[in-house]
Amino acid sequence: MLNFNQIPETPKFFGRRKGRVVRKAKQFLLENMLPQMQVTPKTDFSAEAIFGGPKKEICLEIGFGDGQHLYGQALNNPQNGYVGVEVFQNGVANLLTLISGIKEGDHLPESIDVHDFKVQNVRVFDDDVRLLFKALPDDFFDKIYLLFPDPWPKKKHAGRRFVNPENLKEIKRILKSGGIFRIATDHPVYKRHVLRTMHEDVNFVWTAKCGDDWRKEPSDWVKTKYQQKAIREGRRPVFFDYKKI
Ligand SMILES: C[S@@+](CC[C@H](N)C(=O)[O-])C[C@H]1O[C@@H](n2cnc3c(N)ncnc32)[C@H](O)[C@@H]1O
Numbered sequence: 619m620l621n622f623n624q625i626p627e628t629p630k631f632f633g634r635r636k637g638r639v640v641r642k643a644k645q646f647l648l649e650n651m652l653p654q655m656q657v658t659p660k661t662d663f664s665a666e667a668i669f670g671g672p673k674k675e676i677c678l679e680i681g682f683g684d685g686q687h688l689y690g691q692a693l694n695n696p697q698n699g700y701v702g703v704e705v706f707q708n709g710v711a712n713l714l715t716l717i718s719g720i721k722e723g724d725h726l727p728e729s730i731d732v733h734d735f736k737v738q739n740v741r742v743f744d745d746d747v748r749l750l751f752k753a754l755p756d757d758f759f760d761k762i763y764l765l766f767p768d769p770w771p772k773k774k775h776a777g778r779r780f781v782n783p784e785n786l787k788e789i790k791r792i793l794k795s796g797g798i799f800r801i802a803t804d805h806p807v808y809k810r811h812v813l814r815t816m817h818e819d820v821n822f823v824w825t826a827k828c829g830d831d832w833r834k835e836p837s838d839w840v841k842t843k844y845q846q847k848a849i850r851e852g853r854r855p856v857f858f859d860y861k862k863i
Pocket of ligand 1: 633634680681682683684703704705706709745746747748764765766767768842843844845
């Protein structure tokens with residue numbers, strides 16, 4: 619019998635996909651709203667096919683968590699298109715809550731039409747981003763966000779960190795030349811890991827010119843849930859912008 623790890627197309631995932639409970643409104647949104655915004659590895663990735671026309675910028679957010687940053691960016695920049703990827707089902711449902719305004723305890727409508735909502739420029743892949751990489755064309759994204767990825771600080775778990783040469787190869791391929799790969803983290807081990815790994819990759823250059831460029835939030839920033847937790851607990855987030863050469 620095949621073991622999960624032996625199937626080459628299915629990378630092993632370390633983390634949570636499902637919470638204990640998906641509540642009623644969230645289940646409703648996952649069943650009725652997500653299919654209208656969903657992209658899959660079978661999707662034809664062109665601005666026309668996924669957003670219905672050209673976009674000023676097309677951006678990818680990997681591991682959007684509860685979706686605050688993705689939603690905020692999409693709301694602030696209707697001229698852009700956003701592809702968000704998250705494996706955690708409750709996180710995806712939370713993004714749908716932000717977009718639809720439908721919360722637990724609300725009267726649930728008979729049906730839902732995403733065209734009725736203010737934010738129209740978000741598409742979602744609700745699985746492991748590594749399963750989507752092959753479907754994404756070269757030079758497709760203007761920006762890629764990886765915000766507060768799981769740090770896996772123990773040495774024995776270092777191989778699980780998302781910033782690694784294999785994933786960077788794909789990030790480089792799908793990002794346009796001159797495009798930005800933004801990584802935020804609050805973990806000292808991950809800060810060092812990012813600086814070292816990105817420094818070794820000749821395809822990217824760190825854009826920071828002074829301390830404020832990475833210690834302060836970028837001007838277009840929207841706070842994430844994890845960032846707010848880090849600040850409450852006394853950790854200092856940093857923001858690294860790498861430009862693809
Ligand atoms: C520490 S949380 C940060 C969430 C969010 N970016 C924030 O700042 O609040 C990391 C998130 O990345 C997601 N994640 C980890 N690996 C992933 C992968 N390979 N594909 C998609 N999502 C992933 C996890 O499910 C989790 O929600």
